[in-house]
Amino acid sequence: MDMNGWTGYMLKVDLTRRKAIIDKYDDLLKIMFIGGRGFAAKVLWDHLPVGVDPLSSGNKLVIAGGPLTGLPIPSSGKIVLASKSPLTYGYGDGSIGGLAAVYMRRGGYDMVVVEGRAEKLSILVIDNSKVEVQIREDLRGLSTSETESELKEEYGRSIGVLSIGVAGENLVRYANVISQSGRAGGRTGIGAVMGSKNLKAVVFMGEGDIPVANFKNLEKLACESYHTIVKLSNYSFWIRQGTMSTIEWSQENAVLPCMNFREGVFEYAEDIGGYAMEGMRVGRRGCPYCNAKCGNIVEDSYGFQSELDYENVAMLGANIGLGDLRKVAALTRFADEAGVDTISLGNVIGFAFEASEKRLIDEQYEWGVFDDALTLAEDIVNRRGVGDLLADGVRIASSKIPGSEEWAMHVKGLEISGYDCHSAPGMALAYGTSPIGAHHKDAWIISWEVKNDRLGYTNAKVSKLIELQRIRGGIFESLTVCRLPWVELGFELRWYKDFFESATGLRLSLDDFFEVADRIYTLIRAFWVREMGGWSPMLDYPPARWFKEPTTRGPFKGIALDEDRYRWMLHLYYERRGWSDTGIPRRSTMMRLGLSSEVDLIGKIVKIED
Ligand code: PTT
Numbered sequence: 001m002d003m004n005g006w007t008g009y010m011l012k013v014d015l016t017r018r019k020a021i022i023d024k025y026d027d028l029l030k031i032m033f034i035g036g037r038g039f040a041a042k043v044l045w046d047h048l049p050v051g052v053d054p055l056s057s058g059n060k061l062v063i064a065g066g067p068l069t070g071l072p073i074p075s076s077g078k079i080v081l082a083s084k085s086p087l088t089y090g091y092g093d094g095s096i097g098g099l100a101a102v103y104m105r106r107g108g109y110d111m112v113v114v115e116g117r118a119e120k121l122s123i124l125v126i127d128n129s130k131v132e133v134q135i136r137e138d139l140r141g142l143s144t145s146e147t148e149s150e151l152k153e154e155y156g157r158s159i160g161v162l163s164i165g166v167a168g169e170n171l172v173r174y175a176n177v178i179s180q181s182g183r184a185g186g187r188t189g190i191g192a193v194m195g196s197k198n199l200k201a202v203v204f205m206g207e208g209d210i211p212v213a214n215f216k217n218l219e220k221l222a223c224e225s226y227h228t229i230v231k232l233s234n235y236s237f238w239i240r241q242g243t244m245s246t247i248e249w250s251q252e253n254a255v256l257p258c259m260n261f262r263e264g265v266f267e268y269a270e271d272i273g274g275y276a277m278e279g280m281r282v283g284r285r286g287c288p289y290c291n292a293k294c295g296n297i298v299e300d301s302y303g304f305q306s307e308l309d310y311e312n313v314a315m316l317g318a319n320i321g322l323g324d325l326r327k328v329a330a331l332t333r334f335a336d337e338a339g340v341d342t343i344s345l346g347n348v349i350g351f352a353f354e355a356s357e358k359r360l361i362d363e364q365y366e367w368g369v370f371d372d373a374l375t376l377a378e379d380i381v382n383r384r385g386v387g388d389l390l391a392d393g394v395r396i397a398s399s400k401i402p403g404s405e406e407w408a409m410h411v412k413g414l415e416i417s418g419y420d421c422h423s424a425p426g427m428a429l430a431y432g433t434s435p436i437g438a439h440h441k442d443a444w445i446i447s448w449e450v451k452n453d454r455l456g457y458t459n460a461k462v463s464k465l466i467e468l469q470r471i472r473g474g475i476f477e478s479l480t481v482c483r484l485p486w487v488e489l490g491f492e493l494r495w496y497k498d499f500f501e502s503a504t505g506l507r508l509s510l511d512d513f514f515e516v517a518d519r520i521y522t523l524i525r526a527f528w529v530r531e532m533g534g535w536s537p538m539l540d541y542p543p544a545r546w547f548k549e550p551t552t553r554g555p556f557k558g559i560a561l562d563e564d565r566y567r568w569m570l571h572l573y574y575e576r577r578g579w580s581d582t583g584i585p586r587r588s589t590m591m592r593l594g595l596s597s598e599v600d601l602i603g604k605i606v607k608i609e610d
């Protein structure tokens with residue numbers, strides 16, 4: 001059966017042998033996993049050797065789109081980048097917007113899987129069905145924007161580029177991948193995986209048509225949906241501030257991380273918030289096919305252009321005590337050029353500042369001092385001095401700095417994104433159970449929690465969390481389109497069912513999509529269990545600081561998480577997911593979700609319950 005929406009092809013590239021094969025993949029994958037994250041999880045499960053070193057040539061980089069990626073509908077220019085993570089040693093992925101998504105699909109591929117290691121620094125050029133691995137030592141040490149400009153000079157402007165900076169080349173474990181000077185993806189260390197493969201960049205060119213079941217209908221829907229989006233009530237404010245208004249929201253609700261997540265309020269929040277940004281803004285950027293572009297461009301303290309989003313400012317501003325937005329922008333630009341994740345970088349700098357304050361390291365840093373932060377960031381991406389240790393992330397660094405474990409702010413090795421959870425148990429559980437480590441992508445439950453039941457540890461929160469994971473981490477990551485029109489503007493979910501039907505010819509209900517989402521979550525959990533050789537609920541806990549050290553200021557002063565009640569919610573979460581008390585998927589759950597061959601393998605590694 002020919003199915004539309006998907007091209008049906010994957011490109012497999014072996015960098016060691018400099019060989020590429022175009023392969024038709026099994027149709028069943030489309031129905032069972034849809035695309036993007038679903039495809040990546042299945043490919044990594046099926047083809048990655050158990051226990052592989054994430055920075056060895058045996059690891060694989062998966063670049064995957066879904067059936068809506070690159071179609072002319074709102075915010076479809078996104079792809080998933082996935083690998084075994086060098087930061088967590090478990091499943092890792094990230095989403096990145098840009099022309100790479102569009103040209104990969106127009107070039108004829110739903111996914112590209114890269115394995116091996118090039119002998120010398122190389123680029124991968126995918127020009128429709130012509131694929132080439134080129135040695136490009138001349139690009140070594142170039143920033144991501146220099147790399148992209150150089151490649152545009154050579155290949156023209158109609159290309160999509162994914163590139164790494166020096167952080168990826170130097171195997172900083174939280175190096176990410178950058179595109180179009182401000183699109184950033186793969187905070188789980190996908191940039192380091194590319195670096196370990198000597199892969200400086202991937203260039204996509206594609207002129208083909210993406211097969212669609214009912215193009216007329218899709219066109220009509222696209223037209224209606226673009227019009228609908230601009231009429232949504234929050235649209236004009238979103239266009240003004242994008243994610244930056246979350247700074248004020250987080251401050252008001254006392255969840256803005258401050259001083260390495262000690263507090264949830266920051267005295268200079270107003271100076272780094274959405275309104276301050278508006279006064280400085282010189283432009284707006286974003287992803288292809290989006291009419292709600294949210295990348296805010298400002299001039300940094302050196303006069304260069306930099307893109308500001310909430311996470312960048314929360315983590316490289318409030319969390320390190322820096323209240324000057326132009327200087328925060330300079331740190332963000334540094335991160336973009338070096339190709340390092342701003343969230344982890346903000347965590348690591350906060351961690352180092354605290355270690356210095358407590359005299360656990362010899363280096364002297366001070367909260368809020370820009371020069372200290374920049375020097376440290378430079379040391380990290382170049383792996384110099386203490387930067388070498390910090391380039392491995394807070395989990396590894398804290399294991400070598402006695403006395404720092406309780407305030408190494410991570411879950412499963414991935415540093416926490418921008419929400420303090422002393423007084424947000426639902427968000428703490430979202431971080432605890434996210435399938436990649438502490439990231440808000442899968443469930444930004446905090447907005448619901450603040451409105452509905454701030455401090456409760458309840459059944460309803462667990463249900464809401466799973467619902468959000470199914471929609472955000474399941475539907476959006478597998479259709480592989482941007483979720484922000486839905487999250488921020490209230491663009492309704494029903495549109496995506498209609499887009500899906502026009503693209504593929506298949507009508508799925510919300511419950512059908514949820515089943516796919518549950519399959520993906522369970523497979524990813526099985527992957528973690530396989531790679532860890534077992535599981536402990538402690539791996540699903542947030543850091544000790546939030547339980548043991550109440551905040552000292554703001555409206556929730558004196559509050560900390562309650563460990564017993566957190567444990568109760570976690571166990572309820574396991575039960576709802578059909579996982580055992582120790583967090584391992586049950587045999588019956590895996591069978592129900594059609595993961596029978598996976599059950600056999602996992603059963604050889606750990607004892608699984610019925
Ligand atoms: C994402 C994480 C985020 S989430 C931000 S800001 W955010 C940080 N941005 C960085 C950056 O910038 N430079 C840098 N060097 N590192 C950065 N690390 C951080 O990375 C981004 C938007 C945003 S802005 C968000 S929430 C939404 N995320 C989506 C998602 O995850 N899936 C999806 N289907 N749609 C999404 N839409 C939104 O995309 P990671 P982008 Mg990103 C400068 O990658 O690894 O998932 O980490 O993709 O194209 O930049 O768009 O307030």
Ligand code: SF4
Nearest residue numbers: 286287290293294482
């Ligand atoms: Fe990209 Fe922002 Fe548009 Fe989403 S809303 S597609 S992140 S520009």
